[in-house]
Amino acid sequence: MAVIETSAMPAMAVHNLSRRFGRHNAVHEYSLQLHRGDILGLLGPNGAGKSTTMRMLTGNLAPSSGSVRICGVDLVAYPLEAKRYIGYLPEMPPLYRELTVDEYLRFAARLHGMDSAALPAALDEVKQRCELNAVGKRLIGVLSKGFQQRVALAQAIIHQPEVIVMDEPTAGLDPNQIQHVRALIRELGRSHAIIFSTHALSEVEAVCSHVQIMHHGRLVLDAGLGALKQQSENLETLFGQLTMGDRPMREATR
Numbered sequence: 001m002a003v004i005e006t007s008a009m010p011a012m013a014v015h016n017l018s019r020r021f022g023r024h025n026a027v028h029e030y031s032l033q034l035h036r037g038d039i040l041g042l043l044g045p046n047g048a049g050k051s052t053t054m055r056m057l058t059g060n061l062a063p064s065s066g067s068v069r070i071c072g073v074d075l076v077a078y079p080l081e082a083k084r085y086i087g088y089l090p091e092m093p094p095l096y097r098e099l100t101v102d103e104y105l106r107f108a109a110r111l112h113g114m115d116s117a118a119l120p121a122a123l124d125e126v127k128q129r130c131e132l133n134a135v136g137k138r139l140i141g142v143l144s145k146g147f148q149q150r151v152a153l154a155q156a157i158i159h160q161p162e163v164i165v166m167d168e169p170t171a172g173l174d175p176n177q178i179q180h181v182r183a184l185i186r187e188l189g190r191s192h193a194i195i196f197s198t199h200a201l202s203e204v205e206a207v208c209s210h211v212q213i214m215h216h217g218r219l220v221l222d223a224g225l226g227a228l229k230q231q232s233e234n235l236e237t238l239f240g241q242l243t244m245g246d247r248p249m250r251e252a253t254r
């Protein structure tokens with residue numbers, strides 16, 4: 001299917017995405033427009049629906065209703081084509097502990113449909129970016145949690161996707177590793193569209209251009225960080241106000 005890209009076309013366009021589990025509305029009418037250069041932080045209390053949303057955005061969970069278009073391609077109708085534009089770091093990355101880092105990243109590149117001729121250069125670049133050069137020949141199973149997270153991130157970006165989706169990319173890392181992953185997200189954000197979930201409000205303030213807060217499966221805030229700053233809004237205060245009890249969505253300030 002041919003897709004004509006224009007600079008105005010969002011890298012990811014999501015319309016009224018919903019997912020029910022039985023009678024439970026895990027995500028209700030979630031919408032989003034993400035452009036290259038946007039870094040969106042998705043916040044919400046435990047069980048708010050963040051992981052469910054990310055799994056739908058990446059084609060890993062079928063929505064009950066609504067649509068996701070990646071670079072203009074409908075994710076439900078053309079999953080293989082749409083997924084080529086996506087890099088996904090799930091909450092529990094599927095790392096193969098018995099493979100070396102190089103073997104695993106080659107495998108991931110092939111899964112993403114990468115041409116084998118392009119693979120050596122892509123492998124070098126991603127190892128450089130994720131600071132994995134020293135561990136290419138080591139088994140993933142013997143690496144520290146921080147290195148394993150870098151490998152998981154590397155598999156998500158090796159094919160240079162337009163859109164990068166990360167579920168709690170800094171969870172469980174030490175402060176130095178957190179700084180490294182945040183710097184990497186900032187750098188990737190210059191040339192990609194990024195959405196990631198986190199529980200760290202300071203992370204959103206440090207890294208993101210936009211923020212969404214989800215509560216009971218619904219968006220209660222969708223705003224630009226710049227607009228919030230201009231209005232002297234404090235993210236921690238807002239989060240507390242918007243995620244206690246049932247509140248209507250706040251006026252968008254994007």
Ligand SMILES: Nc1ncnc2c1ncn2[C@@H]1O[C@H](COP(=O)(O)OP(=O)(O)OP(=O)(O)O)[C@@H](O)[C@H]1O
Pocket residue numbers: 021026044045046047048049050051052053
């Ligand atoms: N496969 C499933 N079957 C039934 N319910 C599910 C399933 N997956 C998620 N849920 C429910 O959907 C809701 C949203 O869960 P989700 O994992 O998306 O939240 P979250 O915001 O990512 O939480 P956390 O911050 O704790 O990771 C929860 O009530 C959860 O129990």
